[in-house]
Amino acid sequence: MTTMVGTEKETDVKKILVVEDERIIAINICSTLKQYGYQASYVSEANDALEQIEAEHFDLVLMDIMLNGPMDGIEIAGRIKRTKEIPVIYLTAYSDEATINRAKTTEPFGYLIKPFNSRDLYISVEMAIYKSQVQKHIRVVESRLAENQKWETIALVASGISHEVNNPLTSILNLADLIALEAKKTSNTSLKEKADKITEESERIAKIVKNLVSYSQSTNSQWTYSNLVSILSDTRSFLHQYFLKEGIQCELEMGDIPHVYCQPQKIKQVLLNLIQDARLRVNTREDSIGRKIAVSLSITEDNGNEFVEIKIKDNGGEDLMMGISQMNSLDVTRSIIAEHKGNLRRDDLQSAWIFTLPVVKPI
Template sequence: MKPALKNMTAVVGTDKETDVKRILVVEDERIIAINICSTLKQYGYNATYVSDANDAIEHIENEHFDLVLMDIMLNGPMDGIEIATIIKKTKEIPVIYLTAYSDEATINRAKATEPFGYLIKPFNSRDLYISVEMAIYKSQVQKHIRNVESRLAENQKWETIALVASGISHEVNNPLTSILNLADLITLEAKKTSNPSLGEKAAKIAEESERIAKIIKNLVSYSQSTSSQWNYSNLGSIINDTRSFLHQYFLKEGIQCEVELGDVPLVYCQPQKIKQVLLNLMQDARVRVNTREDTIGRKMTVALKQVEEGGSSHILIQIKDNGAEDLVKGISQMNSLEVTKTIITEHKGKMYRDENSSSWFFTLPIIKPL
């Protein structure tokens, strides 16, 4: 009879700190498993061990782990490589193999699962620590890269959409005008023939056509460069333009985007570049908001006010979201936000992230920067 799960599992260490890495040790020799967990505890990890394939799969499906240390030779119907194959299909968890065997056939099977390491028993605590640290670090780097690529791809998609919209706006607006005129004629005909059903359909056609026209207008407006030159600009207008550009995405995803515009003067800037800053940061806020499991209550706020700093006046822009905590640490160092930082630096401003308020902040000087 198979023992209960709690009898097959031992937890070493605590998880009081959110940055403590959790490691699952899959090892059917209890003494070895306890020894590995104790070693990991000494290095500050939280370690759990299980002794068979079913328990390993159950833990991985129901709990969060940053790394799996997998013994290849396990008692039971599945070995460690087969378990790792299952993990790879459903989870992005790095795996390090533990084995006393290093034959070519075993290594070739293990390679197919793309492990993050391979420790030959017996190994010392230092080798274990280095392998664990390198695997977790490599996994985080790969996640960062995937995140950056995803965000860059989405930004490029929007740029392409805006460019296409600008190029075909004339061709789209012409037939839309004809459709609206025909809808008006149908409405008049419906009134003459006392056909309310026909009138309702005509009104629906007109409503949808106007909605399409508005979408095209917003995309074209955003894609057109307001100016490549420095000038005094209305940040409130730039913020509203950016929100309008993202409106259809917010509507589809159930995100409420509020704008709080204080009484602020014009700012000397490059308007199109500031649009890009707002787009990038609102994009980041949108990603965070969409991590909420519930679709109700998703919200972001863009606030604008004048502040005094270092004896001079600045405009402070806050982009606040109510999303879940970002799972990828060090997001402010990602390449997807490097352009944003560069633009703010060019404008002699500052940019930072405050996780306590779940907000991005950036400042812009009011006067012409020297």
């Protein structure tokens, strides 16, 4: 059972979950947090805490170490650390060396010894939330820098590949044409089929190189009215060889979608990150048959405003336990979408990422 103590009037109010099995203490902590402008709820059992953290977004968890039941607060905090990015402050009456050493392994953002006063609680909470936001910002900046460096490297390599591959490929295609012509003159059907196969495979290689160069050199970060259908098609083409190798069917459902005002390369990065996440999810399936990713574009409205809704749906196996690199990619993705005045959410029932971009009419 979860008990709410606080206000929901402001959307930017920080949400805090208190995990404390002594009800009076939990209520007092929540009341104090309310006085300082936070929204707070409390749970008394480990399973309730894990369910609540999975179901809702919290900016901070205040965790009592000694809880009734099979799991203590340190074990719960360890699970949170493995799956979520939520700062944890421990609340405990114990300050022995063994407890502190166990707690340190979960990298908490604070440690309050009971009894503590309201001012100490407030300072600890503010510092933990601030530190968490700074760390997240640093990760986003570092990830964006790494992403930019990666694309610069890809563009450089792609340019070299294009030069080194296209020249001999042109010769191969010319020779294949000559062989096909000779085969036709001599009515050598077998040789003609082989020449056609050489041409087909050479053209496939040329297309791969063209897609790589085109995708890597689309570094335009300027704001412009862009065709999302084209951006999405480019992204699928870029990942096409992965899909073929892994037996993944990637379907696109695109209607008559208006252009959106965006930074095309950044939206490509968002699509690439989310489709890559879907790819990882479908690869968790035990069977290799029927792996599918479906990407759809549609128009939706919210408070009279039009948005393009992009849904990336997969039929993957169990939900992923995200690693640091995936979390960083998700941070960057959220940041880019927020920069474009859109929203991102995860629909676990549909196993889908859904994000929106506003439709802005040209002036």
